[in-house]
Amino acid sequence: MTVVKVLELVGESQQSWQDAANQAVMEAAKTVHNITGVEVSNWTAHVDDGRISNYKANVRLAFVVDSERHAPKA
Numbered sequence: 001m002t003v004v005k006v007l008e009l010v011g012e013s014q015q016s017w018q019d020a021a022n023q024a025v026m027e028a029a030k031t032v033h034n035i036t037g038v039e040v041s042n043w044t045a046h047v048d049d050g051r052i053s054n055y056k057a058n059v060r061l062a063f064v065v066d067s068e069r070h071a072p073k074a
Helices: 017-029
Strands: 004-013 035-048 051-064
Touching: 004 017, 017 035, 017 051
Parallel strands: none
Antiparallel strands: 004 051, 035 051
């Protein structure tokens, strides 16, 4: 049986919203294995002097739970 878990994150970037989403995925991939998808739920930004200075992307990452990796040993 396959179980998928969803993790909510906020990525940040000074470049773009797409880069903010990519940053969240890349950082999560350092410790979360089996990432299968991402959903962007919200785009926001910080504004300084009438210009966007920091982009933020709220993302939900889906990953397959590796049941054998964490199974208790008999």
